[in-house]
Amino acid sequence: MSLMLTVRGNGLPRLEDAVEALGEKKARNAYRRAINEAGRDTKTPTQRALAEQTGLKVGVARKALRVKKASASDLQYELQGKGGFIRLKYFGARETRRGVSAAPFGQRQVLAHTFIKGGLFPGRKELGLGGQVFRPTRGTRWGRDFETMKSDVRIPDEMVKGATADAFQRIGQAKLSEKVARHIRLVTKGVLT
Incomplete structure (x- = not known):
């Protein structure tokens, strides 16, 4: 993933103020919020892909999945599958x-x-x-x-292959770059985009 930096308005002094305002703590919180929002937006299409791939109903597939949200110390969103043979x-x-x-x-x-x-x-x-x-x-x-x-059929095995893994990766990457850019823009009041 790459982020593009664009400076608007008063140039370098505004950029310096924005970077200072952003700081490490605010940046990590912005990333955490962006990662969790991207994960939330990716969860439903992934559940639907899992249901179609396995032959289960969407409600059954949803019950088998657990979410571990990102925190400021651990910037990682996990969609975990549980269970044995169904x-x-x-x-x-x-x-x-x-x-x-x-x-x-x-x-x-x-x-x-x-x-x-x-x-x-x-x-x-x-x-x-x-x-x-x-x-x-x-x-x-x-x-x-x-x-x-x-x-x-085992949910943990099916999550890492086929349409389910593809949906999580493809949609997750697109949503993550969109959400990170949005939250960085909010924290820096539009100076960084």
């Missing part, structure tokens, strides 16, 4: 006769021998387990053990 219920899972159909990474697929409901077709009943997708772990008899099915 359960299939968050990918529009629905039960069919052949198994459960879900769409991780936006690609719908049927997972054989999986279920959401209990009983025999066509009178299947809700199990009251929150719409989770299950797979039997042993045997085919009634009352069998089962496990919850998860996808291959």
Whole structure:
């Protein structure tokens, strides 16, 4: 990132006053505000890109992200992803006769021998387990053990590649230069732009 310096008005004396007024403390605070504003403006497009990339709904992707704002001592804005492999219920899972159909990474697929409901077709009943997708772990008899099915999607892994990383970098860089210039202009009362 580069900043361009333009001197207006009374020339050098005004520039000296502006640089003195800016000082290190005011400059760091201006940078902190600019970084946090740029991060805030970048967060929503990044969440949308993450949701599209993974096949999740935007609200689910939003819950998986945490923000660490910049401070005067640490001029760094972080958008952190948390969590492990995501359960299939968050990918529009629905039960069919052949198994459960879900769409991780936006690609719908049927997972054989999986279920959401209990009983025999066509009178299947809700199990009251929150719409989770299950797979039997042993045997085919009634009352069998089962496990919850998860996808291959992990938010922290997906944030550093593809459209999500591109959106954060591309939009973040553009917004950051715009916000830094604005805050420097505010602090120096228009002398530095």
